[in-house]
Amino acid sequence: MKAIWSGALAAGFFASLIGIGTPTAASAGQPITIRIGYPGVGLDDRPVGYGDYPSIANIGKFVEAEFKNDPDVKVTWTFFRGAGPALNESLAAGQLDFAAGLGDLPSIVGRSHGLQTEYLASGGVHSPLYLAVPPNSTIHSINDLRGRRVAEFRGTNLQMATDRVLQVHGMTEKDVRFVGLDTNSATAALVSGAIDASFGGSEYLDLARRGVVKIIYSTKGDDPTLGAEAGLLVTKSFEQAHPDLTEKVVQAFVLAAKFGSDEANRNKVFEIWAKSGLPVQSFVDDFRNEQLAHRNSPVIDPYLVARYKDQVAHAKAYHLITQIVDVDTWFQPKYLQEALIALKLQHYWPTYDASGKKLTDGSVEQAKLAAD
Known part of the structure; x- marks a missing residue:
């Protein structure tokens, strides 16, 4: 920054x-x-x-x-x-x-x-957030992110929205190993296995539909102040x-x-x-x-x-x-x-x-x- x-x-x-x-x-x-x-x-x-x-x-x-x-x-x-x-x-x-x-x-x-x-x-x-992980990931919930490598587009509204998700689920940035990547880079890193998870938007839905990634969480239906x-x-x-x-x-x-x-x-x-x-x-x-x-x-x-x-x-x-x-x-x-x-x-x-x-x-x- x-x-x-x-x-x-x-x-x-x-x-x-x-x-x-x-x-x-x-x-x-x-x-x-x-x-x-x-x-x-x-x-x-x-x-x-x-x-x-x-x-x-x-x-x-x-x-x-x-x-x-x-x-x-x-x-x-x-x-x-x-x-x-x-x-x-x-x-x-x-x-x-x-x-x-x-x-x-x-x-x-x-x-x-x-x-x-x-x-x-x-x-x-x-605007909702989606949490994407590789198809064979052992991450099944927000709590499973502890200690994991998670992509975050630092300095954007995704950063604070992600932090809010963690806060609502009893966590902070210190509980996660964030990796600063833009959206396109994060997608490539997720697919290659270089990171464990990534928060993002609708760009992950097509990948999930094709089985390239798995969506394990969305802010939709969660706390209404998330997004x-x-x-x-x-x-x-x-x-x-x-x-x-x-x-x-x-x-x-x-x-x-x-x-x-x-x-x-x-x-x-x-x-x-x-x-x-x-x-x-x-x-x-x-x-x-x-x-x-x-x-x-x-x-x-x-x-x-x-x-x-x-x-x-x-x-x-x-x-x-x-x-x-x-x-x-x-x-x-x-x-x-x-x-x-x-x-x-x-x-x-x-x-x-x-x-x-x-x-x-x-x-x-x-x-x-x-x-x-």
Whole structure:
């Protein structure tokens, strides 16, 4: 983590302090490029994401469509194999304006180290974790991980989500021999037997179906506060210079979230995500007995706020940050609220309290029940 932040972040933060940052937009009347970063890639480093609504926004060109009548606005996307930490470096260097689907831990670390971002909306919530092991493994439960070599994508939202799983099951990081590997490397190491287990997402479901690995645990059905969260963030400099553009970008992402939450689009959503290289069946399995809106929600509700506050506390306890992040001042939901009102979606998504108990159903769920 120190190596990640010693260079680009320090330079970017210093530049912002003395006012020599590199904002995207030129003066009024000149072309503007809106630069969006996404913390991940598909199989074989494909420049596409999966499993969340920001990837739908990218593949479906929702943001580009918002500016179709404005030829002076260009939208670019950058995908980072190094996930959140790599995206943070690009933010620090002044190379991005928005971070779409940035995990909770890297965004918290960035904010703690001085990155001037504003949290605009949820970029994905309630994302489950799966624990994969070799087919012949003697690991059958979380408790069997004691002393084992387990892959962990350090610095990403997988790290804190994994730590939470261990905590709920009476363990800590000290009980496990973690090996820092990105998703693709962890998969290869698991298949080769170089590690004993790996926490990850839907990328393991196809391997399990083919008998290459075995899934012995999932956060689905466990404590409702388990799982991974992400956000849609904007740099403060861009938002202050271009509140009108920020408003349109948020509205575009909300429209993508609506598309990704509508059960009528279920097969289309899975086909979109399959452009990552993962088969449609993986997403069918991943969302079995779960509505799309449960995860593809942009809403900032008490659950999301509580999860981020808890992650801040854990990041401080694990010495991943030195400065506490004030979630209440970091979260800026005004653009989200404006978009929900403009699109008449104020009550579209379900909401949850801090413990994960449902507060409201949301009209998308009510529509599904009526259709059934």
